[in-house]
Amino acid sequence: MSSSRPLRNMPVLITILVAFMLMIMPLPDAVASFRPDWLALVLIFWAMSVPRSYSVGVAWLLGIVLDVAQGTMLGQHALALCVIVYITIKFHLLMRVFPLSQLTATVFALLALYQFLLFWINGVAGVSAPAVDYWGPVVTGTFIWPIVSIFLSGMRYRVQMGR
Amino acid sequence: MVSSQSNRNPARIPALGFRALALVVLSILLMWLDHRENHLDAVRRAIGAAVYPIQIIVDAPARLWGWTREVTTSKNDLQLENSRLRTEALITRGRTQELAALKAENDRLRAMLDAREQVRGEVRVAEIMAVDANPYRHNIVLGVGSSDGVYDGQAIVDASGVVGQVIETGFTTSQAILISDPDHTLPVVVNRNGLRTVVFGTGQYNRLDLPFLANNADIQPGDLLVTSGLGGTFPSGYPVAVVETVTRIPQEPFADVTAVPAAALDQVREVMLIYTSNREDGAADE
Numbered sequence A: 001m002s003s004s005r006p007l008r009n010m011p012v013l014i015t016i017l018v019a020f021m022l023m024i025m026p027l028p029d030a031v032a033s034f035r036p037d038w039l040a041l042v043l044i045f046w047a048m049s050v051p052r053s054y055s056v057g058v059a060w061l062l063g064i065v066l067d068v069a070q071g072t073m074l075g076q077h078a079l080a081l082c083v084i085v086y087i088t089i090k091f092h093l094l095m096r097v098f099p100l101s102q103l104t105a106t107v108f109a110l111l112a113l114y115q116f117l118l119f120w121i122n123g124v125a126g127v128s129a130p131a132v133d134y135w136g137p138v139v140t141g142t143f144i145w146p147i148v149s150i151f152l153s154g155m156r157y158r159v160q161m162g163r
Numbered sequence B: 001m002v003s004s005q006s007n008r009n010p011a012r013i014p015a016l017g018f019r020a021l022a023l024v025v026l027s028i029l030l031m032w033l034d035h036r037e038n039h040l041d042a043v044r045r046a047i048g049a050a051v052y053p054i055q056i057i058v059d060a061p062a063r064l065w066g067w068t069r070e071v072t073t074s075k076n077d078l079q080l081e082n083s084r085l086r087t088e089a090l091i092t093r094g095r096t097q098e099l100a101a102l103k104a105e106n107d108r109l110r111a112m113l114d115a116r117e118q119v120r121g122e123v124r125v126a127e128i129m130a131v132d133a134n135p136y137r138h139n140i141v142l143g144v145g146s147s148d149g150v151y152d153g154q155a156i157v158d159a160s161g162v163v164g165q166v167i168e169t170g171f172t173t174s175q176a177i178l179i180s181d182p183d184h185t186l187p188v189v190v191n192r193n194g195l196r197t198v199v200f201g202t203g204q205y206n207r208l209d210l211p212f213l214a215n216n217a218d219i220q221p222g223d224l225l226v227t228s229g230l231g232g233t234f235p236s237g238y239p240v241a242v243v244e245t246v247t248r249i250p251q252e253p254f255a256d257v258t259a260v261p262a263a264a265l266d267q268v269r270e271v272m273l274i275y276t277s278n279r280e281d282g283a284a285d286e
Helices: A005-024 A038-049 A056-070 A076-090 A092-097 A100-125 A132-161 B002-007 B016-037 B041-072 B075-118 B279-285
Strands: B122-134 B137-142 B155-157 B162-169 B174-178 B185-190 B196-201 B208-210 B224-227 B239-247 B256-261 B270-275
Touching: A005 A038, A005 A056, A005 A132, A005 B041, A038 A056, A038 A076, A038 A092, A038 A100, A038 A132, A056 A076, A056 B016, A056 B041, A076 A092, A076 A100, A076 B016, A100 A132, A100 B016, B075 B270, B137 B162, B185 B239, B208 B239
Parallel strands: none
Antiparallel strands: B122 B137, B122 B270, B137 B174, B155 B162, B155 B270, B162 B174, B185 B196, B185 B224, B196 B208, B208 B256, B224 B239, B239 B256
16 A cells, blocks of 8 residues: 555646646746746645645645745745645535535635735735735636646546545 | 545644644744845755756746747848847947047046136137147147137147147137147246246157256246246146256256146147137237
8 A cells, every 4th residue: 555655646746746837937927927826726626635645744845945946035935835725624625515616716715815925924024026916826826726626636536546 | 435534534634733833833934034034045055956957847948949949040030130230239339439438538528627617718628630749840730720719829728737829720720839849938937936937848748848047046846837927828827837857057057947748748639728818919929
């Protein structure tokens, strides 16, 4: 069982890696402020589906790496990801039975909280950024959630069945 | 499946709330250290090095796209771009040179403005167009003439002292003689004690002679000679030269005195023409 574990985790790790790459991929300035929070979306999904394996610790570590890659304060994304993953795990049983529309609304709230945390940390630290940089990703992330969700659901069954 | 679902109860995830809280506190600590103290540069570099391969992969499409566009650019486009860049480079280089010249000119003009404070009466800045310099003739051609109101015998100074005077006025240009010309003489006074004498040109830019000073004349190296205004050509009070050597020869009636011109006669590019009120007298002097 334990020997097959890495293999079973492969799809999850690959999706996380892809999300991370999408986060740091260079985009034209006009589009960059509407880049969805891929990593947050993917982490919400996996925290909801396999909360024991992908918990706050993983989210925190990925957040630190994202902080380094994006040049933000060390711990900023880590804190925000940690908080939304914690909330997701707290309500993961509820979220699993939500219809897609309701789940999307929940994800909207989580993404808004995520961006608010980043915004708030920046405010405390005295780093300023235009407001659209914070709220653009919330909107695009919410719109893209159904697609991400359906795409990842295919893998979820494989991951959960192996358990 | 259902039983395994119930096993994965959120309450059964060990110490989730505690772990989350600990990580949040750790994040805040990290942010404080990072933002306030910049202590974590080493950590940042280490993680950055680990992420670097991913960044290369992520940048690859953009770089590939740029490379493809470069490779597929037609030769014609390249030639056009090349010629355009060449032109731009040329223009830029020219501008840079212009800038250096402008800066030097600006400095000189500023120095002149300082000097102008001392000048009483109207002045006009003129550019030296040509220099005719051999040991017997120190003449310059100025870019202004009678159309600009220049007249024969007009005094010429620069930022630091007297340069010469106009000897021949054309319509748009005029010829002037420098004070270092062997044929030029200039009445001066020693600024220190008012001793009057005459300064002769020598044919060297950096040397003037004062041949008519008695052996017992009160003059010493370092004395400043200024125009006396007695000749009528030059207004009084302009610095002319600084005494360099005073050699007193007992059997001769006059001491051998040399001076260095205050103006850099071989370096000036712009000069000032002074309009004096008694211009008829000045013109007659030459």
